[in-house]
Amino acid sequence: MSIQALDDLIAEFKKMPGIGLKTAQRLSFYILRIQKQEAEKLAKTILQVKERITHCSICGNFTQQEPCEICANIKRDHQVICVVEEPKDIPAIERTGEFQGLYHVLMGVISPLDGIGPENLKIKNLVERIKTTAVKEIILATNPNVEGEATATYLSRLLKPMGVKVYRIARGLPVGSELEYADEVTVSKALEGKVEM
Numbered sequence: 001m002s003i004q005a006l007d008d009l010i011a012e013f014k015k016m017p018g019i020g021l022k023t024a025q026r027l028s029f030y031i032l033r034i035q036k037q038e039a040e041k042l043a044k045t046i047l048q049v050k051e052r053i054t055h056c057s058i059c060g061n062f063t064q065q066e067p068c069e070i071c072a073n074i075k076r077d078h079q080v081i082c083v084v085e086e087p088k089d090i091p092a093i094e095r096t097g098e099f100q101g102l103y104h105v106l107m108g109v110i111s112p113l114d115g116i117g118p119e120n121l122k123i124k125n126l127v128e129r130i131k132t133t134a135v136k137e138i139i140l141a142t143n144p145n146v147e148g149e150a151t152a153t154y155l156s157r158l159l160k161p162m163g164v165k166v167y168r169i170a171r172g173l174p175v176g177s178e179l180e181y182a183d184e185v186t187v188s189k190a191l192e193g194k195v196e197m
Contacts, residue, residue, distance in 0.1 A: 006032070055087075058129070060105030060122055062087045070102060077101045082139040083126065083155065085109050085148065093141065101139070104129065109147040110154055118154060126155075130162050137165045144171045144189065 006028055013024035031039055055061065056068035063069070070076060070090075080101030084090060085108060093099050106121045129135060138159055142148035156166045172190025182190075 055105075059103045060087065060107060060125070061090055061103055075100075079134055079136040080139065081126070081129065081135055081137070082141050084141050085143060085151075089141065099139075101137075106142075106151065109142060109151040111147045111150075121151075123155070123158070127158070127162070130159065130164055135164055137167065139167045139169060141169045 009028045009031065010021070010024045013019050013027045014021060016024075019027070031042075052064050053062050054064075054066075056063045056066065056071055058067045058071040061068045061070065065072070077100050081104050082093060082099055082101055083104045083106060084093070085106055087105050090103055090105070093103075104122070104126045106123065106126075108116055108121050110116060110118055110121070130138075138155075140152040140155055142152045152168055156168070159166050170193040172186060172193050
């Protein structure tokens with residue numbers, strides 16, 4: 001037996017990243033179990049997020065104000081920019097409390113297999129920021145995978161001639177892991193990123 005409205009809801013949940021058929025079904029049945037008012041509140045909240053949250057015109061982060069809180073904060077170091085792939089990467093860095101500069105969101109990575117080249121990312125915006133502001137340091141915080149490394153290498157070659165210092169975040173063994181279970185690439189990157197004690 002198939003109920004079209006339920007099948008449609010399951011299909012919509014399955015479109016979300018990381019949601020397979022079983023999870024989509026569980027979420028759909030949860031929606032059926034809750035009170036109508038709760039379902040309406042959920043729907044309203046989703047619409048509010050779509051209506052009220054945009055991208056900061058400076059860095060590309062999600063924001064409800066223009067510019068975003070980070071770009072508007074005069075206490076942050078406006079001479080240092082951390083380049084990330086997506087807005088979702090910023091909270092991970094912010095939680096450390098270590099970085100006090102600004103951000104730049106590329107909105108993806110270079111991925112020729114997916115038809116994504118440098119022209120499809122917010123690289124021109126980054127170059128323009130460097131040309132028009134007093135940026136002295138760029139930290140490339142793309143993911144340590146093939147696409148992230150390719151993007152970091154491309155950006156490094158592009159930005160170094162502009163007179164800014166370009167750094168790559170350290171890579172290697174995560175705290176709490178065991179050496180015997182690490183793959184060769186991770187161990188290799190850990191050795192490359194060794195620090196003096």
